[in-house]
Amino acid sequence: MNRSRIIGVATVIVVIVCMMAPTVVLGQTDGPVASGHIIDGDYGYGMPPNASKDGHNVDNLIHILHWFMLALFVAWGIFFVYCLMRFRARAGHRATYDPVKAKVSKYAEIGVAAFEAFLLIGLSMPIWAATKNEPPAKELATHVRVVAEQFQWNFHYPGTDGTFGRTAAAFVDTVDNPLGLDRSDPAAEDDVFATELHLPVNKPVICDLTSKDVIHSFFLPVMRVKQDVIPGMRIPVWFTPVKEGRYEVACAQLCGNNHYSMRAEMVIEDDASFATWLEEVGKVEEFDEDELD
Amino acid sequence: MSAEVLPYTVKPHPVTGLYNGKFGIWLFLASEVMLFGALFSTYIFLRIGAPETGPTAWPTGEQTHLSWKLGGLNTLILILSSVTMVMAWVQFKMDNLAKGRMYLIATAVLAIAFVAIKLKFEYMHKFHLGIKPSTSVFFAIYFTMTGLHALHIIGGVVVIAYFIGPGAKLWHENREYYTNRIECTGLYWHFVDLVWIFLFPILYLL
Amino acid sequence: MSGDHHHEPSFIRKYVFSVDHKVIGIQYGVTALCFLFLGFCLIMMMRWQLAYPGETMPIIGNLFGEAAMPGGVMLPEFYNSLGAMHGTIMIFLGVVPLLVGAFGNYVMPxxxxAPDMAFPKLNMLSYWSYFxxxxxxxxxxxxxxxAANSGWxxxxxxxxxxxxxxxxWLFGMVCLITSSLLGSVNFIVTIVQLRVEGLTMFRxxxxxxxxxxxSFLLLLAFPPLEAAGVLQLMDRLAGTSFFLPEGLVVSGVVQTQISGGGSPILWQHLFWFLAHPEVYVLILxxxxxxxxxxxxxTRKPLWGYRAMIYSTIFLGFMSFIVWAHHMFMTGMGTKISAFFATTTMIISIPSVVILTAMVISLYQGAIRFTVPMLFALAFLPMxxxxxxxGLPLGLPASDIHLHDTYYVIGHFHYVVAPGTIFAIFAGIYHWFPKITGRTLNKTLGYIHFAFSFIFINIIFMPxxxxxxxxxxxxxxxxxxxxxxxxxxxLTVISSWGAWMLGxxxxxxxxxxxISIKAGKKxxxxxxxxxxxxxxAPSPPPHGNFATVPVVYRGPYEYSVPGASSDYIPQHITTEA
Known part of the structure; x- marks a missing residue:
């Protein structure tokens, strides 16, 4: 009878239910606790909170894109379902041999192409250029070396002299020199190492990414930063944290058995707390070294 | 059986001007171009990325331990083998099995000479010097590309040997079919030569 | 014509080492369906670990031994193996062999x-290489x-x-690539050379x-992966450093035995040079x-048949110059990323054209909601x-956040699972009567479709x-x-969706x-x-056609005005 109409309607309902069910039924969850620390921000079905100065550009692009996609899909879907119901086979209905002479599809295709061009040239390229082309001035930025290894993130701060000590694979010692620092280099004396990424708020950050072994990917969800960390290459990324709090550093590239646990934490704090922390971590290290001597 | 029912196994297709086998071998060679093309790209990619100095710098001249004389000799041998391959096909076209066979044998002998020089005087020499594929990226690519090329040569020799020996039975059943197969083998053979013509300068001379 | 044979070929020649494209097609089909099911089983196991991490897997958890699942709990290394093999099996052993090896082999000639493929023995070799x-x-x-655990x-x-x-894995891939190469040569020669009289390219x-x-994509895109595979084998077996820079320190051990000087990025270029065209191999x-x-x-000619063909050719060309959009996060510069983002946006246009043409084909049709048609219709929105x-992933800026997340998984699974696999089901329901002379049961077909459609969306939408x-x-x-x-x-929802889909x-x-033996004739x-x-008769005999047909018209002459029936087959001279 009206089987086809029922199927048509059911199709629409199923698609919509599948899309909406997760958000409607379960709502938002928050207050995540991981490894004993409270991670700041509300995490749920939307994008994670944004704690960086330029992150909203990426968010805006993603939102515009999804409204565009939704509009296209709905318009297309309405036509699709209309066809299924209106042109179902039934007694007395015959298909038309001649192709429909509609210009609409051509205009729609041109429209889609034009909008894609706008998205690419108008939105994506400027954001990419802004986040990738011009690093902030070195004097104004916090400079950190990020060294990835299976399955840990290491953070190397240059210390008060602002210069990183030389490192090389030959100096690596898993016990007291995991990053292979050349202790004879004068610049190395005040260098600070940590496994937690502390950064001062409202100040640009430059992270120089290197890997000791395989490819990792440095992912800061709340900063809208993601960059593959490739052995043999030194790749800088930069961003400006604007919200204090404790956040997560994730590895986004399969790097071995314990890839899932290659997680670090990132603390964004005011200048004073950052300076105190840096000093304390530096001291602990010196103490360790003394003991070893 | 099925070969008899299938059209254009022997006679060329009126539109494309090719019989199936020839069309097939051209397509196969297109994929071979992509295979070696990828390896040549690898060579370019790694060479451009190599530092000016240091242990991973790209070796040139003496550092490569490659003799352009041996390489040049092998180039000549392969070019000559291409000529004998064409001659073989011409003889088959002219209905002369004995002469065609002789040229096929000449081609195979030249090919074996090429491989022998490659193994005895080049690979062995390197091994004596303690040079292995793992020595540096240059030698990795040298051994991989020439090795893969040598495998292609050996594959060609096997096919040619087949057509000298058991495959020649087809000659008595269907001369044109047999000659076509020699033509396809020849196309492959010229391609393998051509690869060497590119390999020789990038490894031995540049 | 079977009359040519003096005696029936032996069982082995007829069903195992057969050179008949139909038998080979069925061999491909059966083998690939088994692999498709196996690949699906792997993911159903993984989905347990994802939904209930660290919990003992019920019933089958204890079957896998201490090395993989001690106490019924999956180890990360086993999880990674399952993940890599799920991808490999689904793509290279399941979907492509079904689309090309099975349907292509059976239906295209x-x-x-044509009486068979242009090179029947090569066809057999392709199958056995795949096997x-x-x-x-x-x-x-x-x-x-x-098994391999570094991802597909x-x-x-x-x-x-x-x-x-x-x-x-690498040796297996070399066999599969060889199979694809031989197959693609065979397909192209067959399509170009063996068309019957009157069947022009645009018919x-x-x-x-x-x-x-x-076939062109397979022919030209696979060799670079073969080259890459050879290089990786050299790295693994001969100790070369094609993909290894100097100064690596693995688990605290300085890698002094390798020379260094290679580049990890090189693999990605070679791999994606294949793997993007591969996406179109999966969808075309x-x-x-x-x-x-x-x-x-729809009882109606396809709308924009020529536009669809031109779009497909264009897609084929473009698919060779978009590969690096998989590599936006490898630190590439603004210009290169802009180039690949642009080609990526351009390649979306022909896809839109093809999809639009298929939807407009419904307009003014007389749609029969048969089981294959339902699967085919579902393919369109999926x-x-x-x-x-794909759009947010193709734009480098939005890709920053979405790259290598579940968004990517959702995206490409929508293309290949409810997309391609639904098309495969449509094909099975559609050509089953040709292959067996019997039809699949309709009611079971509707049930299969309805539940598959619901559950597959529940898996991938979250x-x-x-x-x-x-x-x-x-x-x-x-x-x-x-x-x-x-x-x-959401992971739990996805997992239950997967098990229900099973x-x-x-x-x-x-x-x-049941239908093979007892379906309606x-x-x-x-x-x-x-x-x-x-x-041709169902099933077609060896040699396919009793008399070689001659073609007089295009492929979609439905509802021609003035004709007595609503379809005119291609080989009929004039309407009766």
Whole structure:
């Protein structure tokens, strides 16, 4: 009878239910606790909170894109379902041999192409250029070396002299020199190492990414930063944290058995707390070294 | 059986001007171009990325331990083998099995000479010097590309040997079919030569 | 013509080492369906670990031994093996062999009126090479360290230092690539040379065109992966450093035995140079099948047939220059990323054209909601979702957040699972009567469709939200992360969707086996279709056609005004 109409309607309902069910039924969850620390921000079905100065550009692009996609899909879907119901086979209905002479599809295709061009040239390229082309001035930025290894993130701060000590694979010692620092280099004396990424708020950050072994990917969800960390290459990324709090550093590239646990934490704090922390971590290290001597 | 029912196994297709086998071998060679093309790209990619100095710098001249004389000799041998391959096909076209066979044998002998020089005087020499594929990226690519090329040569020799020996039975059943197969083998053979013509300068001379 | 034979070939020659394209097609089909099911089983196991991390897997958990699942709890290394093998098996052993090896092999020669493929023995060799590749892949599960566990993308240096399974994976891939290469040569020669009289290129069914372009993609895109595979084998077996820079320190050990000087990025270029065209290998034949089924079941010529062909050719060309959009996060510069983003946006246009043409084909049709038609119709919105969600990934800026998250998984699964696999189901329901002379049960077919459609969306739709939330793919346990833990409930939904989808296949499996022997017998042309395969007997004998057909018209002459029936087959001279 009206089987086809029922199927048509059911199709629409199923698609919509599948899309909406997760958000409607379960709502938002928050207050995540991981490894004993409270991670700041509300995490749920939307994008994670944004704690960086330029992150909203990426968010805006993603939102515009999804409204565009939704509009296209709905318009297309309405036509699709209309066809299924209106042109179902039934007694007395015959298909038309001649192709429909509609210009609409051509205009729609041109429209889609034009909008894609706008998205690419108008939105994506400027954001990419802004986040990738011009690093902030070195004097104004916090400079950190990020060294990835299976399955840990290491953070190397240059210390008060602002210069990183030389490192090389030959100096690596898993016990007291995991990053292979050349202790004879004068610049190395005040260098600070940590496994937690502390950064001062409202100040640009430059992270120089290197890997000791395989490819990792440095992912800061709340900063809208993601960059593959490739052995043999030194790749800088930069961003400006604007919200204090404790956040997560994730590895986004399969790097071995314990890839899932290659997680670090990132603390964004005011200048004073950052300076105190840096000093304390530096001291602990010196103490360790003394003991070893 | 099925070969008899299938059209254009022997006679060329009126539109494309090719019989199936020839069309097939051209397509196969297109994929071979992509295979070696990828390896040549690898060579370019790694060479451009190599530092000016240091242990991973790209070796040139003496550092490569490659003799352009041996390489040049092998180039000549392969070019000559291409000529004998064409001659073989011409003889088959002219209905002369004995002469065609002789040229096929000449081609195979030249090919074996090429491989022998490659193994005895080049690979062995390197091994004596303690040079292995793992020595540096240059030698990795040298051994991989020439090795893969040598495998292609050996594959060609096997096919040619087949057509000298058991495959020649087809000659008595269907001369044109047999000659076509020699033509396809020849196309492959010229391609393998051509690869060497590119390999020789990038490894031995540049 | 079977009359040519003096005696019946032996069982082995007829069914095992057969050179008949139909037997080889069925061999491909059966083998690939088994692999498809196996690949699905792997993911159903993984989905347990994802939904209930660290919990004992009920019933089957204890079957896998201490090395993989001690106490019934999956180890990360086993999880990674399952992940890598799920991808490999689904793509290289399941979907492509079904689309090209099975449907291409069986249907394409019939549609062009050929007695067989141009090189029947090569065709047999293709199948056995594929079979060998499959055996090697399966065997790799049993080597020390298990199967390959560096992802189906096998990025070095991880894959260079991985366990022995990776070497087996590479050997398996070499067999599969060889099979594809031989197959693609065969397909192109067959389509170009063996068309019957009157069947010009623009009278070919769209499916044949799709197979032709697909074969070109396989022919030209696979060799670079073969080259890459050889290089990785050299790295693993001969100690070379094609993909290894100097100064690596693995697990605290300085890698002094390697020379260094290579580049991990090189692999990615070679790999994606194959793997992007591969995406079109996965979708074009599916589009071809859907187009056939839509035209037959709307009783109307395909709208924009030529535009679709030109779009397909254009897609084929473009697919070779978009590969680096998989590599936006490798630190490439603004100009290169702009180039690849632009080509990526351009390649979306022909896909839009093809999809639009198929939807407009419904307009003013007389749509028959047969089982294959339902699957074919479902393909359209599912492919649309898959295609649309490619946009945020193709733009480098939005890709920053979404790259390598579940959003990617959702995106490409919408293209290949509810997209391509639905097209495969459509094809099975559609051509089953040609292959067996019997039809699959309709009621079971409707049940199969309805539940598959619902559950497949329940699996993949939540992934977009997970991806937005920033959950990376290939995580053994996402609850480690705060943003992962927050959307763990979506993982549970997905997992239950997957298991339910598994159950939803039971009606199909029952239907399939019962209908082979006891399905309703049907005529040679049960769908009242126009293309040549329906003019052959069901099943077609060796040599296919009793008399070689001659073609007089285009492939989709439905509802021609003034004609006595609503379809005119291609080989009929004038209407009776």
């Amino acid at each position: 019939l549609q062009i009126g 060998l590749g499959g055996v090697v892949m399966l065997a790799s599960f049993f080597v020390p360290g298990g 993308t096998s990025y070095p240096p991880l894959s260079d230092i991985a366990t022995t399974g990776q070497t087996w 070919l069914p769209f499916f044949v065109w799709a197979q032709l372009i697909t 034949p599916a589009m071809g099948m859907v187009a056939e089924i839509i035209s037959i079941n 492919f649309a979702i898959g295609g649309l969600t 992934m977009f939200w997970q991806g937005m939330a920033g959950v990376s793919r290939r995580l053994y346990d996402q609850t480690v992360y705060a943003h992962g833990d927050a959307v763990q409930s 159950l939803a296949q039971i009606p199909f499996i029952i239907n399939f086996f 049907v005529s040679d042309n049960p769908w009242e279709a126009t293309t040549l395969e329906w003019s």
